[in-house]
Amino acid sequence: MSAGRAPGRSQAGPSPPGGPTAVPGGRGANIVGQRTPLIDGIEKVTGRAHYTADLPFGQALVGRILRSPIAHGLIRGIDCSAARAIPGVRAVITGEDFAAPYGVIPIAQNEWPLARDRVRYRGEPIAAVAAIDEAAAEAALRAIVLDVEPLPAYFSAAEARADGAVPLHDKKAGNIERQVEQDFGDVEAGFGAADLVLERCTTYAEVAHGQIELNAAVAAYEPENDRLTTHSVTQVPYYLHLTLAQVLGMDSSRIRVIKPFVGGGFGHRVEPLNFEMVTAALARAASGTVRTQLTREEGFLTHRGRPATDIRLKIGMKRTGEITAVDCEIVQRGGAYGGYGLVTILYAGALLHALYRVGAVRYRGFRVYTNLPPCGAMRGHGAVDARHAFESLLDEMAGALGLDPFAVRRANLIDAPYRTLNDLQVNSYGLPACLAWAEQASGWNERRDKRAQADRLKRGLGMACSHYVSGSAKPVHWSGEPHAVINLKLDFDGGITILTGASDIGQGSSTLLTQVVAEVLMLPMARIRVIATDSALTPKDNGSYSSRVSFMVGNAALRAADELKRVLVAAAAKALQVTPDEIDWAGECCAVVGTDKSLAFAQVVEAALVDSGTLTVKGVWSTPPETQGGKFRGAAVGSTAGFSYAAQVVEVSVDEDTGVVKVEHVWVAHDCGFAINPLAVEGQVQGAVWMGMGQALSEETQYHEGLAMRPNMLDYRIPTIVESPPIDVHLVESHDPLGPFGAKEASEGALHGFPPALTNAICDAIGIRLAALPATPDRVLEAITQHRREQRLQLRRAAAPAAAPATAATTEAR
Amino acid sequence: MSKRLLTLTVNDRVQQHAVADNALLVDVLRDTLGLTGTKQGCDGGECGACTVLVDDQPQLACITLAATCEGRHIETIEQLSTQGHMSRLQQAFHEKLGTQCGFCTPGMIMAAEALLRRCPDPSEAQIREALAGNLCRCTGYVKIIESVQAAAGVAR
Numbered sequence: 001m002s003a004g005r006a007p008g009r010s011q012a013g014p015s016p017p018g019g020p021t022a023v024p025g026g027r028g029a030n031i032v033g034q035r036t037p038l039i040d041g042i043e044k045v046t047g048r049a050h051y052t053a054d055l056p057f058g059q060a061l062v063g064r065i066l067r068s069p070i071a072h073g074l075i076r077g078i079d080c081s082a083a084r085a086i087p088g089v090r091a092v093i094t095g096e097d098f099a100a101p102y103g104v105i106p107i108a109q110n111e112w113p114l115a116r117d118r119v120r121y122r123g124e125p126i127a128a129v130a131a132i133d134e135a136a137a138e139a140a141l142r143a144i145v146l147d148v149e150p151l152p153a154y155f156s157a158a159e160a161r162a163d164g165a166v167p168l169h170d171k172k173a174g175n176i177e178r179q180v181e182q183d184f185g186d187v188e189a190g191f192g193a194a195d196l197v198l199e200r201c202t203t204y205a206e207v208a209h210g211q212i213e214l215n216a217a218v219a220a221y222e223p224e225n226d227r228l229t230t231h232s233v234t235q236v237p238y239y240l241h242l243t244l245a246q247v248l249g250m251d252s253s254r255i256r257v258i259k260p261f262v263g264g265g266f267g268h269r270v271e272p273l274n275f276e277m278v279t280a281a282l283a284r285a286a287s288g289t290v291r292t293q294l295t296r297e298e299g300f301l302t303h304r305g306r307p308a309t310d311i312r313l314k315i316g317m318k319r320t321g322e323i324t325a326v327d328c329e330i331v332q333r334g335g336a337y338g339g340y341g342l343v344t345i346l347y348a349g350a351l352l353h354a355l356y357r358v359g360a361v362r363y364r365g366f367r368v369y370t371n372l373p374p375c376g377a378m379r380g381h382g383a384v385d386a387r388h389a390f391e392s393l394l395d396e397m398a399g400a401l402g403l404d405p406f407a408v409r410r411a412n413l414i415d416a417p418y419r420t421l422n423d424l425q426v427n428s429y430g431l432p433a434c435l436a437w438a439e440q441a442s443g444w445n446e447r448r449d450k451r452a453q454a455d456r457l458k459r460g461l462g463m464a465c466s467h468y469v470s471g472s473a474k475p476v477h478w479s480g481e482p483h484a485v486i487n488l489k490l491d492f493d494g495g496i497t498i499l500t501g502a503s504d505i506g507q508g509s510s511t512l513l514t515q516v517v518a519e520v521l522m523l524p525m526a527r528i529r530v531i532a533t534d535s536a537l538t539p540k541d542n543g544s545y546s547s548r549v550s551f552m553v554g555n556a557a558l559r560a561a562d563e564l565k566r567v568l569v570a571a572a573a574k575a576l577q578v579t580p581d582e583i584d585w586a587g588e589c590c591a592v593v594g595t596d597k598s599l600a601f602a603q604v605v606e607a608a609l610v611d612s613g614t615l616t617v618k619g620v621w622s623t624p625p626e627t628q629g630g631k632f633r634g635a636a637v638g639s640t641a642g643f644s645y646a647a648q649v650v651e652v653s654v655d656e657d658t659g660v661v662k663v664e665h666v667w668v669a670h671d672c673g674f675a676i677n678p679l680a681v682e683g684q685v686q687g688a689v690w691m692g693m694g695q696a697l698s699e700e701t702q703y704h705e706g707l708a709m710r711p712n713m714l715d716y717r718i719p720t721i722v723e724s725p726p727i728d729v730h731l732v733e734s735h736d737p738l739g740p741f742g743a744k745e746a747s748e749g750a751l752h753g754f755p756p757a758l759t760n761a762i763c764d765a766i767g768i769r770l771a772a773l774p775a776t777p778d779r780v781l782e783a784i785t786q787h788r789r790e791q792r793l794q795l796r797r798a799a800a801p802a803a804a805p806a807t808a809a810t811t812e813a814r
Numbered sequence: 815m816s817k818r819l820l821t822l823t824v825n826d827r828v829q830q831h832a833v834a835d836n837a838l839l840v841d842v843l844r845d846t847l848g849l850t851g852t853k854q855g856c857d858g859g860e861c862g863a864c865t866v867l868v869d870d871q872p873q874l875a876c877i878t879l880a881a882t883c884e885g886r887h888i889e890t891i892e893q894l895s896t897q898g899h900m901s902r903l904q905q906a907f908h909e910k911l912g913t914q915c916g917f918c919t920p921g922m923i924m925a926a927e928a929l930l931r932r933c934p935d936p937s938e939a940q941i942r943e944a945l946a947g948n949l950c951r952c953t954g955y956v957k958i959i960e961s962v963q964a965a966a967g968v969a970r
Contacts (some may be wrong), residue, residue, distance in 0.1 A: 044919050264952055720946050
């Protein structure tokens with residue numbers, strides 16, 4: 001057994017254009033395209049990296065949050081007088097201490113940092129205290145007297161949508177947060193033209209991000225000059241900054257937000273989170289510095305994960321495998337507040353079919369409010385469960401038509417450039433090359449259907465495809481500004497400082513930006529440092545979400561480096577008394593073409609600074625309008641400047657006596673456009689596939705009357721190293737025309753393919769398709785038992801001569 | 815809670831501190847000694863991020879009473895790089911990308927360090943067994959296994 005073979009790379013699609021910004025392997029410096037350890041890796045492995053909870057703030061006050069003990073109720077009163085009287089307590093706050101509600105989507109802001117008037121889920125923050133130590137803080141929480149009148153509570157989408165259900169929010173009849181209706185082409189005609197139409201329903205559990213770092217924030221308020229500095233674990237410091245100003249009623253110029261090292265995000269920290277606002281409000285109320293560290297349990301109580309989802313999907317297919325029509329209804333149990341909800345339900349439809357050429361699509365989506373923790377964005381935002389439903393049904397239909405699963409995918413491939421049915425722009429498309437590698441590397445054709453299945457341990461192979469955006473072509477806070485801005489500072493010391501608001505949360509974005517700048521300037525990476533995510537120093541950035549940073553911020557860095565190089569070449573030319581086009585730039589030195597006249601880098605810097613002093617140049621990048629989606633309602637969601645693609649094969653063994661599914665091996669090919677840092681890309685792809693495995697095999701939240709039953713890392717079963725398989729990665733490089741050096745995203749696309757590849761493999765092994773995920777032993781065993789029962793019934797019916805013919809019906813409905 | 819004067823040997827330094835009887839080792843290391851390389855990622859014994867060595871054995875500092883460590887030798891991640899040199903495991907985790915966000919990394923490296931001390935040339939199965947209590951949410955563990963194998967290879 002090996003931990004995964006050394007990954008390879010292959011070229012796909014058209015030859016890379018010869019323009020100045022799109023040469024694979026770079027421009028001669030040979031820094032992009034190289035396996036590059038993270039520039040902040042040494043701090044991490046030595047323990048020197050400071051995460052929020054590690055920051056030395058001296059005797060900060062301790063922040064603690066009181067949470068709702070019931071799932072739905074009217075707040076009649078919150079008596080904080082006894083809590084305030086406890087020695088050592090410096091502040092006690094409630095929802096009344098905030099100026100406005102918040103929400104990551106500007107048009108859907110219905111959440112208060114501390115509940116006002118009503119609580120809508122168990123664990124919702126109601127009040128908070130700051131005290132000199134934990135004991136005083138805990139005593140103060142216990143002394144707060146709540147008067148809450150219970151209301152009926154709803155823990156499933158169906159209950160919340162039922163007639164007569166109490167609306168959680170005003171103007172939201174039926175507790176529908178967002179209903180989506182999208183129609184592309186003539187769906188009925190498509191089904192009419194199909195040789196096979198199948199419809200299936202599948203249920204997906206709610207899953208949570210489970211980043212290993214606990215949530216923490218430190219807020220320091222200076223009352224004398226009304227300034228607030230907040231350090232937090234955020235993926236998007238800019239959203240947090242905007243939100244703090246809004247909920248505190250402060251001028252945003254008086255707020256500074258700093259993101260230190262962050263121990264993983266996966267979407268949990270994309271939205272501004274209530275504890276960050278509460279910590280800041282406590283600091284202001286106490287006129288001091290407050291440190292809040294949440295427990296793991298509190299993290300689960302406010303998880304913002306992937307919603308529990310029900311999907312009904314119908315596909316029409318021709319004998320050739322060609323998809324003629326798609327009809328899909330998706331219901332998401334969104335939890336108590338809006339959060340990212342409307343984007344999530346739109347993503348589910350937008351990315352359902354757009355990696356293939358399909359005839360017609362009808363999509364109906366329902367995002368439903370329930371009395372559970374609000375869901376939000378999680379790696380693969382919105383599209384993971386939809387991908388499973390789609391790829392599973394393709395697999396089943398392939399079987400029914402006697403086609404190979406690879407052949408069915410190949411029957412629906414597109415040719416880039418291409419406009420999908422739902423108006424998404426595809427400029428590069430490495431899926432065919434991904435399919436070819438996954439098929440070959442896994443030994444698909446030689447091994448499938450040729451395995452010995454004698455004992456109780458059944459082996460199976462399954463495959464699936466997936467795709468994802470390289471950042472949303474329209475950001476949530478659409479201000480008309482460029483999507484990304486990078487500043488480069490060059491000073492007397494000859495060091496170049498990259499100033500970026502992009503959040504490195506472990507994915508290696510700061511390393512990537514350094515590689516890009518070093519490549520363009522042909523300088524060693526050691527000459528470059530990164531200062532990131534400090535609103536007082538670095539340019540605004542839309543943050544680390546939807547895999548936008550490599551593509552968008554990478555493009556901005558490319559342009560900033562181009563500009564700095566232009567300035568330096570001009571200065572060198574002036575010093576050497578030639579024109580800029582006579583300068584042969586080689587980074588550490590430059591020369592006049594055809595002469596022995598040259599300057600060292602230090603001399604060029606000196607020459608450049610003579611005219612201007614300290615140099616600061618800027619690079620910006622925005623998505624071209626044609627990539628920003630169509631004109632229909634919700635069209636912006638799913639639009640991107642570059643889609644990644646992936647194909648993977650999963651091998652499983654299924655124990656028919658215990659229902660235990662073991663993943664034996666994964667082969668995944670990912671079209672990342674161009675791997676600026678192949679080492680980091682592989683790490684992202686492996687991590688994405690593996691996170692898909694957790695969701696598919698063992699992870700699920702669970703509630704009893706709204707009470708979280710698994711708010712810890714033992715009951716919420718994240719895979720350990722013991723059950724994690726070898727993951728062989730192959731990088732396909734399709735050279736996207738808009739990506740920096742042709743690069744596209746690499747951290748989310750491969751996640752989507754794992755769950756369907758797994759369940760397709762389970763079906764290959766034991767002939768059973770599960771109606772619900774995750775594929776836990778109890779579910780698998782139940783499905784096996786049920787399957788055997790049905791087989792026995794069929795045998796009995798076949799033995800009885802009067803039995804009605806039932807075989808046709810059983811293939812149509814589960 | 816009463817306090818006692820506790821003599822602890824941490825990273826080869828013998829120190830005395832007044833420590834509450836119920837104080838956890840992780841809090842003493844982080845808050846009293848300022849050794850924040852040891853991380854806490856859960857509410858007690860779930861994730862392995864706080865793994866330190868106590869007399870060469872991996873131990874979860876978040877469920878260890880500091881008082882039980884009197885007279886024993888505690889090693890944290892800060893101990894492994896000395897004189898400007900990273901340990902073989904630190905070097906390997908850095909070069910092979912055994913670390914992404916880095917939060918589980920100190921605990922992961924300390925658990926692997928304990929393994930390599932008692933088993934210098936571990937099989938992949940032994941590596942998996944030794945790190946079974948350390949959760950990582952970023953890597954899928956593939957490059958963690960490669961990192962430990964590379965470090966063991968250096969030692970061979």
